[in-house]
Amino acid sequence: MHGYRSTLAPMAGAPAKARLSRYYPWLVFALSFGLLLSDYMSRQVLNALFPMLKLEWGLSDTELGALGGVVALMVGVLTFPLSILADRWGRVRSLTLMAALWSLATLGCALANSFGEMFLARLCVGIGEAAYGSVGIAVVVSVFPRHLRASLSAAFIAGGAFGSVLGMGLGGVISAHFGWRVAFGGMALFGLILVALYRLLITEKGLLARRQELGEDVSASQTQAKLELRPLVSALFSTRSILCAYVGSALQLFVMASMLAWLPSYFGRYYGMSGAQAGLTAAAFVLIGGAGMIMCGAFTDWIARHIPARKWIVAIAYSVLCCVLLGAAFQLPPGTAQLVLIGAGMLLAGGTAGPASAAVANLTAPAIHGSAFATLTLVNNLLGLAPGPFFTGLIADHIGLRGALQFLPLVGLLAAVCFVIGRRTYSADVHRLERMRAAAGNR
Template identity: 35%
Template sequence: MLPQRPDSSHNDNYLTSPREAWFAFVMTFALMFFDFVDRQVIVSLFPHIRSAWHLSDKQLGSLVSVISVVVGAGGIPVALVADRMGRVKSIVAMALAWSLATISCMFTANYGQLFAARAVVGIGEAGYGSVGVALISTLFPGRMRSAVLGAFYAAPSLGSVLGVVLGGAIAAKWGWQAAFGVVGVPGLVLALLYLRVRDYRTPALTFDSKQPTRSLAQTLKPVFGTMARTRTLLWVCAGAAAQLITVSAIWSWLPSYLNRFHGMAPDAAARSAAVVVLVGAVSSTVWGIVVGRLAVRRPRNKLLALAVLCLMTWAVFAVAFGGTYSGDAQFRMILLGAFFMNCTVGVVAGIAMDIIHPGVRSTGAAVVSLFQNVCGLATGPFLAGILSDQWGLQRAFAVTPLCSIMASVCFVVAMRSYDSDVARISSGTPDMAPVAADAVSQGTAV
């Protein structure tokens, strides 16, 4: 799959003005931030919901996992539409949908209703991350991709921090259902402001020098065929998903762990867990910058760096939950593990953009998102809940980080094909003229 203009010289500048690119970054970051506020607010409410409705840990975990399952399943169709019809309009529609669905959660009366409402939140969020990644990674120069996406992927951690803290505080004062109404409103406002973001024109795809694709239906088969043959993408998807099993298990169950094993009140446990998530937010940006600089001369070394960081994640958590540490000493070990565990998110997105044609970057990012959400973010909370029901939460936390070893192996294997996959894309630069923001707001096709 070749760029439209293979004879063009490689351009590593901003696609539009730096000011417009950074405005797009800030707005996309803000929406991702409140996306995860809406997702994670529920984890600090687990003790309240468990007490009110007498739910098992497996059921509680499913209230987190269902969003990731729906996001993963719906991400590719949404991204395909976004790549053809425009990324900005798609993001606005999704943000409105997930914000309204979050607000509706406050009116649920039982587990089934809350589960259904959370699934609708996932429908609204489907494809948002992948479409946002495609937009900002294309507007910025390639040399900045790892750093910019590393900073962008601090938004989930920061949003999770606020969601966890707000959930605990609001539940203590006004009841747990009120928390959903409070966190759902900002997304509605940001969605309308996002109409001022500037999109880029979708470049045409050619699969040989004479026969360009002419319809979406004709495009699908070669697009997915090419992605399936891109070995780096497959191994990176597997590694990213495996690492996120560890991340999502810790994020989802740490407030409950601190409540049960450290005797903290739910709101105090939420604040302490938020500190752990905040460390992850900082680390995603730090590792995005560090890994990007370490791999300036040999870009495939980004994968080696990720493999080492994943092994460090497993080692620290194995000691924290499998050893004799307790109290403050254990919490410090958890903080150290949090600094390593969120290392992959920005770097993995940058690697994916390195090996995916600009005309289908939303779709390619959605493939990564599918693996990350269904096999990673959805699996972690549910798996930890099952293990907790069987063995207790302490042992569940000791076992789950073994997935980080699997992630390390996948990243090492991906190194073997990275250079050849990048070479296919970097031979030319397709035409991706930016689209004016007023054209987007008036519904102009891109």
């Protein structure tokens, strides 16, 4: 009888283990996505509180801009070095530390009594958020098979748009009823709850076991994570296709970032909307852009399931179609037809995020994915997210905002050219990387 029980025990435990294995990646995604929402909610809630802070503390617009800009500055400066440290120190430990820092710093914003105290707290928010996007997406792609990478990458990145809308929307509602300090405190509490759940449910051991289930050579990955700076940089920039993925992604985000920044002003100037109406209308297009990222990522994985190189063709199509739709939209006078075309264009504006992220993941070793996505984030900021709104405004000063937006979609054609060039060497570059991994595993 004892032998009979001992024989049944493993059999009874096997289905439970299989269920855990099946649900664990989605638990990782859900909590990582939740923390990304917290990231952008904590970052963007400030925008909804500008009027109250300006009135209570007598701040200038320059000082208000500095409170928002210091976060972006810290993210741009620290993303790459902190992502390298996370690859070596442990991603779970790094993510929970980052999220705890930005949540506590957001709580510090609620307790601030002067511009200087608020500025210091916002600086710490930026330090905490600096590498979360790159390391978080590295964790997500590590627990799913390759054929889902475009979908999951796009869905994860879209969390930034949803978090921005939630931060501004909830921040405005909470502050209207309870004051701006409670708005900051609510964002901080949400982040701290997620930190506790993440620390309790997600472990390095669990991620390692999942990677082994997917057939990854973990011992080789751990060795690659300890690469010196020079070979690491070489691995991140070694192929033409990965360079094209970086630049193509950034140029397409140049278009999306410019649209998001200037749509409220466009609706105010050309549709005669009030500030509140223009903001709400623009927020609707932000949601369309975020939903488009997810839809485009899922479609990319579906159409390229058996032929991964098709992801490049899809990225080319997204860039070209977005250019055509937005270009046509701003040739039309303000009205329903223009709004429909803008919505269709925004649906595709961030569509290349999934294919580009999947390409970067496939062209680098899993152990340095944090560093690879940090590089992608850095290029996206330097060539896309930061200069897009600025140069669009610069052109608008000379030919008007509508004229600037008529030329803006042409940048998407440059993104398409990058994806065309990258596609030509992608398959050869992936095969070369796989041969290098196999050689490293045999040593």
